[in-house]
Amino acid sequence: MSDQRSALVAVYRPGRIGTRVGTAGVAIHERLGRTLVQVSGWPGTFDATCRKLEALCSCRMPHDGRTAVSEGVRSIFRVAPERLWLAGPEGDETLRRLDESTFGSDTVVTDIGHSRTVVRVTGTGARELLNRGLPVDLDVSVFPADAFAQSVIHHIPVLVHGVPVAGENVFDVYVTSDYAVSFWEWLTEAAQSFGCEVGKPE
Amino acid sequence: MSTQPYRIERGGRIDRTLPLVFTFDGRAYSGFAGDTLASALLANGVHLVGRSFKYHRPRGIYTAGLEEPNAMVSLRKGDRHEPNLTATTVELFDGLEARSQNRWPSLDFDVMRVIDRFSAIFAAGFYYKTFMGPTRGAWMFYERFIRRAAGFGEPPLAPDPDRYEKGHAFCDVLVVGGGPSGLAAALAAGQRGARVMLVEDGAEFGGSLLSRPAGGETDAWLGAVVAELASLPNVRTMIRTTAFGAFDHRVFGLIERVGDHLTVPMPGQPRQRYWIVRARQVVLATGMLERPIVFGNNDLPGVMLASAGRCYANRHAVVPGRKVVVFTNNDTAYAAALDLAAAGADVNVVDARCAVSVDFERAARQAGIALHVGSAVARANGGKRVSSVDVCAFDPVRVALGAAKPRLACDLLLVSGGWSPTLQLLGQRGVRPVYDVKRAMFIAEKFPDGYRIAGSASGELALRERVAGGAREGARAAEVCGFATSGQATLPPIALPDEPVSTDIVPVWMVPDLPGTGYRKKFVDLQHDVKYDDIALALSEGYESVEHLKRYTTLGMAIDQGKTSNVNALGIAAQILGRPIGTLGTTTFRPPYRPVAIGALAGQETGLHFKPTRRSPMHNWHARHGAVFATTGLWLRPSYYPKPGETARDAYIREAAGVRSGVGMVDVSSLGKIDVQGPDAAEFLNRVYTNAFDTLPVGKARYGVMLRPDGIVVDDGTTSRLSAQHYFMTTTTLGAGKVMQFLEYLLQTAWPTLRVQVTSVTSQWAGVAVAGPRSRELVASVARDVDFGNDAFPFMGVRQGRIGAIPVRLLRVSFSGEMAYEVYAPSRCGEAMWQALVDAGRAFDLIIYGVEALGALRIEKGHVAGAEIDGRTTLADMGLARMASRKKPFIGSALMQREGLADEARPQLVGLEAATGDAALRAGAILCEPGRHHGHGIGFVSSVTFSPSLGRHVALGFVSGGMAREGQVIDAVFPMRGEVRAVRVRSPHFVDPEGARLNV
DSSP, X not given: OOSXXXXXXXXXXXXXXXXXXXXXXXXXXXXXXXXXXXXXXXXTTHHHHHHHHHHHHTSOOOOSSSBOEEETTEEEEEEETTEEEEEEOTTOHHXXXXXXXXHOTTXXXXXXXXXXXXXXXXXXXXXHHHHTTOOSOOOTTTSXXXXXXXXXXXXXXXXXXXXXXXXXXXXXXXXXXXXXXXXXXXXXXXXXXXXXXXXXXX | OOXXXXXXXXXXXXXXXXXXXXXXXXXXXXXXXXXBHHHHHHHXXXXXXXXXXXXXXXXXXXXXXXXXXXXXXXXXXXXXXXXXXXXXXXXXXXXXXXEOOSOSBOSSSBGGGGGGGGTTTTOTTHHHHHSSGGGTTHHXXXXXXXXHHSOSOOOOOSOOOSOEEEEEEEEEEEEXXXXXXXXXXXXXHHHTXXXXXXXXXXXXXXXXXXXXXXXXXXXXXXXXXXXXXHHOTTEEEESXXXXXXXXXXXXXXXXXXXXXXXXXXXXXOOSXXXXXXXXXXXXXXXXXXXXXXXXXXXXXXXXXEHHHHHHHHHTSOBOSOSEEEEEESBSTHHHHHHHHHHTXXXXXXXXXXXXXXXXXXXXXXXXXXEEEETEEEEEEEESSSEEXXXXXXXXXXXXXXXXXXXXXXXXXXXXXXXXXXXXXXXXHXXXXXXXXXXXXXXXXXXXXXXXXXXXXXGTOOOHHHHHHHHHHHHHHHHHHTTOSSSSOOOOOSOOOOOXXXXXXXXXXXXXXXXXXXXXXXXXXXXXXXXXXXXXHHHHHTTOOSHHHHHHHHTTTOTTTTTTTTHHHHHHHHHHHHTSOGGGSOOOOOOSOSSOOXXXXXXXXXXXXXXXXXXXXXXXXXXXXXXXXXXXXXXXXEEEEOOOTTOOHXXXXXXXXXXXXXXXXXXXXXXXXXXXXXXXXXXXXXHHHBSSOOTTOOTTBEEEEEEEOTTSOEEEEEEEEEEETTEEEEEEOTTTHHHHHHHHHHIIIIIXXXXXXXXXXXXXXXXXXXXXXXXXXXXXXXXXXXXXXXXXXXXXXXXXXXXXXXXXXXXXXXXXXXXXXXXXXXXGGGHHHHHHHHHHHHGGGTOEEOOHHHHHHHHHHHTOOOTTTOSSSOXXXXXXXXXXXXXXXXXXXXXXXXXXXXHXXXXXXXXXXXXXXXXXXXXXXXXXXXXXXXXXXXXXXXXXXXXXXXXXXXXXXXXXXXXXXXXXXXXXXXXXXXXXXEEEEEEOSOOXXXXXGGGGO
16 A cells, blocks of 8 residues: 555654663664554454464464464464454565455454554663653563563553563554653653664664 | 851861852852751851741741751742742752741841730630631631741742653662661672662751761761762762652652752753652661740740761761750750860750760869759740849649749850650551650660661660661661671671760650749740640640641641651640640651642653653644644644634635535544454454444444443444454544453453454554545545545445555544545554545645634534533433343343333434524533523533534534424523523534445
């Protein structure tokens, strides 16, 4: 789809912010144009929906609301008992083609890709930076790779995902788009004491 | 500049290679890195640092810690000015500017000192007795003078230029206090693998060890433990951090003073950081505080706690006096006496006990200290600094003075009345301490789940036992968290000194006046100027409960929260009442343990960031084109787009008129949007809306109203049927959240068997309303794949189309009363869609309008909005009774028929205009029968505007009788401004009541 514009376009400025001593403790950048599809259903039939999705996506579906399944470029979250979020890169044809005809009347498919802005936070200070606002324990012993949490940062609804990248602290924050500027302002303000590199959107 | 005449040449824990310059009341002094403001002042011979709260008596430095009741100063200036900081906790930095408080014209000569002579008048209860009853009104007159005369520092008026942060932290074991027991606890827990947070209020770890002579064997132990802790990746150590509050479920509030010890915070760094810590186990190693003894003139500068004197000598290399008297009732003060004697001071010890141990007696003799046992200091003498003390024989059991002994000249009087474990955090969790007679202190015996106590906070005085206790409790805490067997736990192999157990104490709370020598004030609470006499007076007037005693005398309030006064007050009260101290109870501790800056509690949530802000996908376009924004809930919405020279009124009238005459466009992205899908979606909507939605054809929209279960209208909006099982619901901007919650609540609790999914898609879709007689032409000029013929796309029709490559949903619905289309596009395409319409709109003289014009248009049309759907109105009140289906039940259908809601006398929606001429009406005005302006009237005005169509002001309102009053003239009364306007009742549909303009 042409003519798309990030919710952050007016406030996004790549470069170093905050403390300039030493290496930046965190790096942040926007992940542009992520595809995000919600697939939901009802008890009794949702397992069948998951089996179809497993066949379509070639990976298992998550069983609980704490750990995502990341396979290749996709991450799948069980955000409610019979509700999945399937996140993929821009132009993920498999996700884009999901609709009622894929599953029948027992499954509801809702495109919510435009409703979320995705910000990636990395670096040694990533956990602590997010914990400036997120009341969720992000220690690796409690929040291992692929863990996710739905909570709030600065009163803003977020889904925080610990992206499984070996040896690195990588988190994706899915934030409601109309709050994105407020979130970005909070994030860049909080990041000052770490020293922060704002990367180009990807 | 002073040359620090009281600085000891060697020793201490200061960095003599880093000299610092500071000012106090404008005069320059020098100190060293590692000094506090208090130690640096003492090094320069400055003892007079403040004036007391009430009587303006000269006051000096009393302690060496955060319990300080006297030495409060204002720091910095300009917008960084901060009052009421204790000089004993302010770390010295180069260029520090400090000022004394509560004095005029100067600290040395304070005119208000005269109040001290009238202290008998200003005793406890003065304000209660003077400004109650018939004289109550006098307070209004005297208040400003009283407030000016009494108090602490001046609050800052300018906005704080510094940043503050908040953060959440989590750990297995939180250790509060970085003294020897806290260090041992953290090490034991950390070595077992637990995630440990060790927080220390001071600038370095060590606690009481730092008051011992530098370079001793305890320093080796301290260094080894701190190094070991630093090597453990699972241990987080935080200095300059105070645990100020203990809350439910082991949640703690911490303040980290990141930049307070610097002139200004480092770039990018906050001044303070507020931590919310969640811990699985807690070890409180909070230490204990020394108590004073109350006697005449015990508030003179030069009187301080014995532990403070020792701290200044050993930690800061300052000898606060050269002729020292130590007044004690226990063993611990001897360490101070010996250390000060070793520093070259001439020391006398006055001990209230009849005898002291042979060891202490020998040590004193060897140090050249004169010992006066069975004696007490009955009075301190001096003006702005102590110069001598009167010593008498003393019977601590009868609290009676005996024969006078020779007066002892001194310039420093150290006092030790025993110790009080720091139990405030436990107290905040409801723990009531109990009195331990043997040790003469209040200790904790019961602990909340997950809490442990270690070290001197438990009442233990011996160093080895304190360390062993810390290690034991730290290990147990880790074990409870599941770290029982993993890891090794060893303390450094450095022997700590084998010290005698110092529990020999004779309680002495107060020393009476020596008969025949006159009266001198004996202060219990130095910070609030509460005297022994005040306590006696309060008790004599019946305020025997400790809570009443506290409030009647103001004892234990203010910044120090009675850290040095509470227990003495209890002891004195027990003595006067003739009851054991343990039976009196204690007052309740509440957060914060020490003052917390409001800025730290606010963190980043100031100004525009007090709450987050929601922005439309087209927000940047609006900003670029001069929109003036207004907040609607959390949304920033364009209010109007003024042209040069236009007022807000001019702008919205122009915009609304342009819509009526041509075409206008408004951003409606903030409307709530809910995707409703599933086999039972139609049935679900039938139940939540008052009207039917199962009969709604695919491709059509319908206006719907929802009620609360009690029959009151909660929200309205249009819902479109996109397919047999798929609906697209819109709500009001402010109602979006509560409607979504309500729908989820119903599906999860009332109707769990309905197969319906609801999803908020408010952020998924950008929305534009294009309204006006030429709206069809405009929208048709840009939208593709849609037949805009009146039959093909009728009023309330819904179509899918494209604007360029952007897929759009088109709804032919109207809020303005004009022919109108709502156009929805995926939000990232919102601005492109908007721009396409703007570009095409140039050919149609498109007007961009904001919510002010939107409001004017809907009021002219008589459409209800938030001002009418205010949580009190029914369908019938708003003239929508016909929307209540009689063929089906719906939420609220039963209770909307209650007698009170069905009463025809209820105020109902009407239109209003000035009865004669034109006049602006006020929303909120009370509608009354002419001339009968009392009670709640017969209704109220809900919405007002200037109607461009009618060229006059109009309003919507609710009036009893509703349209039955059409044509009547009633009064609109606005008592706030004393206004009364005669208004005529008319139809709320000021414009196009037949709806012809919807179908041009």
